[in-house]
Amino acid sequence: MEDQFATLLRPYLRFLPEGEEVRPDARLRDLGLDSMQAIELLFDIEDSYQVTLPDERLNDRTFETADSLWRAVDEERDSGGRS
Amino acid sequence: MSVTGAPDVRRLLPDVLEVAREHAAETDEDARFPTEALDALRRSGLLGLLVSAEHGGLGGTAREMLEISDRLSRECMSVGMIFAMHCQQVATVVEYAGEELRASLLPRIARGEVYIASVTTEPGKGGHLLTSQSPLAGDGEWLHLDRMAPVVTGGAHADGFLITMLAPDADSPGQVSLVYADRDQLDLEQVGGWNPLGMRATHSVPMKIVGDVPAAQVVGRHGEFREMSTRVFAPLAHLGWATCWLGAAAGALSRTLRMFREPDERKKRDLRSELLLTRLSRIRQRLDTVHALIEHGLVRYTSQAEGADLSAPPVQLLLNAVKLTASEQCLAAVDELVELTGMRHGYLRGSKLALERTLRDLRSASLNYANDRLHQADGALTLMDAEVRFA
Ligand SMILES: Cc1cc2nc3c(=O)[nH]c(=O)nc-3n(C[C@H](O)[C@H](O)[C@H](O)COP(=O)(O)OP(=O)(O)OC[C@H]3O[C@@H](n4cnc5c(N)ncnc54)[C@H](O)[C@@H]3O)c2cc1C
Numbered sequence: 001m002e003d004q005f006a007t008l009l010r011p012y013l014r015f016l017p018e019g020e021e022v023r024p025d026a027r028l029r030d031l032g033l034d035s036m037q038a039i040e041l042l043f044d045i046e047d048s049y050q051v052t053l054p055d056e057r058l059n060d061r062t063f064e065t066a067d068s069l070w071r072a073v074d075e076e077r078d079s080g081g082r083s
Numbered sequence: 084m085s086v087t088g089a090p091d092v093r094r095l096l097p098d099v100l101e102v103a104r105e106h107a108a109e110t111d112e113d114a115r116f117p118t119e120a121l122d123a124l125r126r127s128g129l130l131g132l133l134v135s136a137e138h139g140g141l142g143g144t145a146r147e148m149l150e151i152s153d154r155l156s157r158e159c160m161s162v163g164m165i166f167a168m169h170c171q172q173v174a175t176v177v178e179y180a181g182e183e184l185r186a187s188l189l190p191r192i193a194r195g196e197v198y199i200a201s202v203t204t205e206p207g208k209g210g211h212l213l214t215s216q217s218p219l220a221g222d223g224e225w226l227h228l229d230r231m232a233p234v235v236t237g238g239a240h241a242d243g244f245l246i247t248m249l250a251p252d253a254d255s256p257g258q259v260s261l262v263y264a265d266r267d268q269l270d271l272e273q274v275g276g277w278n279p280l281g282m283r284a285t286h287s288v289p290m291k292i293v294g295d296v297p298a299a300q301v302v303g304r305h306g307e308f309r310e311m312s313t314r315v316f317a318p319l320a321h322l323g324w325a326t327c328w329l330g331a332a333a334g335a336l337s338r339t340l341r342m343f344r345e346p347d348e349r350k351k352r353d354l355r356s357e358l359l360l361t362r363l364s365r366i367r368q369r370l371d372t373v374h375a376l377i378e379h380g381l382v383r384y385t386s387q388a389e390g391a392d393l394s395a396p397p398v399q400l401l402l403n404a405v406k407l408t409a410s411e412q413c414l415a416a417v418d419e420l421v422e423l424t425g426m427r428h429g430y431l432r433g434s435k436l437a438l439e440r441t442l443r444d445l446r447s448a449s450l451n452y453a454n455d456r457l458h459q460a461d462g463a464l465t466l467m468d469a470e471v472r473f474a
Contacts, residue, residue, distance in 0.1 A: 015255030029309060030258050035463040042467070058467045060313065060394035 001070040008048055009066055012041050024067035038063055045069075051076045092147050095127040100158055107159035108433075110284035111440050114277055116240050117284045120155075120162045121198060129166070131193030133173045138185070139193035145174070145319065145385060149326040149377070156330030157337065160444040161284030163330055165198075165237055167323030171316065172199040172245045176263065178315050179303035184263060188243070199263075200241035202232045202292065210452050212317065213309050214256040215249040221298060226251075226262060228269070229293045236287040239273055242266050246292065250306035258306035262296060269294035281443030313394050318384045318402050320452070322377060325409030328448050329373045332413040335420055335441045336366055342428070342436060362423045369412040369419075380405040383474050396464040397474040403461050410448035417442045 006022040013022065013031035033041065046052055053062070053076055062072045102123040110117045124130055132148055134140020148170045156163030173192055176199075180188065191197045204210050205217060217230035228248060232238070243265050250258040275289040303311045340363075342348050352359065380402050387393055393402075421429035421438050429438045 015257075017254075030253075030255055030306065032255050032257065034257070035460055039463050039466045055396075055468050055470045055472060058396060059392055060310075061392075 001067055004048075005070050005073070006066065008044060009041070009069075012037050022066050024065065024070070026066045028063055028065060028069065033063065045073055049073055049077060092129065092132060092141055092143050092151065095129055096151065096154055099123040099127050099129065100154060103155055103158040103162045107162075107284070108437070108440070110159070110161065112283075114279070114283040114286065116237055116286035117159065117162050117165070118240060120159065121165065121237075121240065124166060125195030125198070128193070128195060130169060130195050130198060131173075131189075133170055133177055134189045134193040135177070138189035140189065141193075145322070146381060148174075148319075149322060149381065152323055152326045153330035153333070156327040157334030159284060160327055160331040160441065161282055163327040164282065164285055164324070167327055168201050168236060168320075169199055171319040171323055172201055174319055175245065175261070175311060175315050176302055179261070179311050180263065181299055181301075183299045184302070188263065197242040197265075198237065198240065199243045199245055200235050200237050202230075202235055202244050202246040202290075204232065204234050206231050206233050208256075210456060212247075212312060212452070213259060215247050215259045216256060218249040218253065219251045219260055219262065219305075221251055224298055225295045226298055226301065227295050228262060228264065230291075231274075231289070232292055233289045234287045235290050236285045238271070238288045238290045239286060244269070244292070245302065247308055253306060257309065259308035260305045261302040261308050261311060263300045263302055264292075264294055264296045268296050280446055281440070282447045283443075313399075314387065318380070318393065321402050321406040322380055322384060324448070324451060325373065325377050325380075325405045328409045328413035328445060329370060329377065331441050331444055332370055332373075332416045335417050335436065335438050336370065338436045339420055339424055339428075339438070359423065362419055366416045366419050366423075369416040373409045373412050376401075376405045376408055395474070396468040397472045400461055400464050400468070401474040403457050403464075406452070407454055407457055407461075410451075410454060414442070414445040414448055417445055 001024045009022050012033050013026070013028065015032040016022065016026070042053065051073060053072055057072050062068055099120065103117065103120045106117055106119050128141055129151060131140035132143040132151065136142040148167065152163045152167040155166055176185070176188060188197065203212055205215060207216055208214055220227040228246060230246070230248065243263060246262050246264060247259050248262055249256065250260040270293045272291040273288050274291050277286050277288050343352070343354065383391065383398055383401060417438060421442060424436065424438065428434050428436050432439055
């Protein structure tokens, strides 16, 4: 997971104590990501990484941890899922 | 016995239905819990419908749970809801409780000794299912509960409670744990009465709940209620409630049709009236729509056994549509029945059609987990599915 991705995630995790870093196993829902914010985060990712996550990836497993989300983004980048 | 060798659960119903029917008007009038119907359910073994035979239960299915909820709700929707919600709690215990809790609790449920009430709503957060503000305290061996519960159906009569609490050491309100507690493990204080418009026989009272339970009484892993809710708790709530609403409306329609077909009544109205036929058709159309949605939702729910992912937005949207549509259409159907039958049969208390009571009961449907709240969630899910796939 690259640093830039952690920085992008940070504002969506309002229950992550200030100064603590976003760890790959950080559980996004537990740290405050609700369904409305998940949508905003998705748009943010798509803008920053110029990828589109396909609908079938948009499930609880993808949004489970920082790492699971990062892997989805990374794989789409590699497979050319550019928007 | 059915061909599969499993007991035919429908055979157990007539006694319960009769008791539910007998006390429906009076429990509504007095806003009191239908203890007679609960006793009949205990005797019938149906409280253990979803408990496996290995634990002494009937080993029934979600489909059978819905069939029975439908039949009960045709007599008394409060009894139907009490049964459906109990089964929803039992299904969650069966699926997620640890071996120790399952071994001690499930046989008691099967014997009809334990009716389980549901505690999810909290003051402040309202109905929001996936958060909690009441932290569980504990020392690893014991869990300490202390929370307010503003609406607990059957709270004064339940033998056990499934309670959502904030997980120990939670970092956020979304880390919710589910805990089982026996009545005698708790100090329960009923802090108010119950005098609502409808669903009066659910006797859904406000309670203060305090107590200590062994750590093994957590159901599922701490903080993981969201997953349990996605897979079992919420789908069975939506399917169960929707079925009760459909049953209540179907019962109202059936009573009305029987009356229309009585020889005396036939003389009083023109059954070929276009207005009457159109109204009947529209009412029936509403109920068939709800029925089809429930059937489809049930198929998706049971497809988990083949590995289907219930968290996918199209599936969540479908299961929410079951609740939203049923809550609107069943109420609308009975409202139209009132219009059709008129003042005497439709509006007066004490009419044998009980349309007035059914209408009051069904008015709760949109509030029982607020439709507004569900629409917010659905809006976000809809944005997640740009392709617009259907489950
Ligand atoms: C007959 C009956 C039996 C019940 N039994 C139980 C029980 O056994 N155990 C239990 O725990 N609970 C029970 N409940 C409570 C139920 O599950 C809901 O939690 C409760 O009805 C919702 O309470 P609320 O109106 O405070 O809802 P809230 O969901 O807090 O809503 C309050 C108001 O805000 C609106 N609103 C809510 N969220 C949003 C949003 N995101 N956007 C816009 N508007 C919003 C709603 O429309 C509503 O008008 C029962 C309710 C009924 C009617």
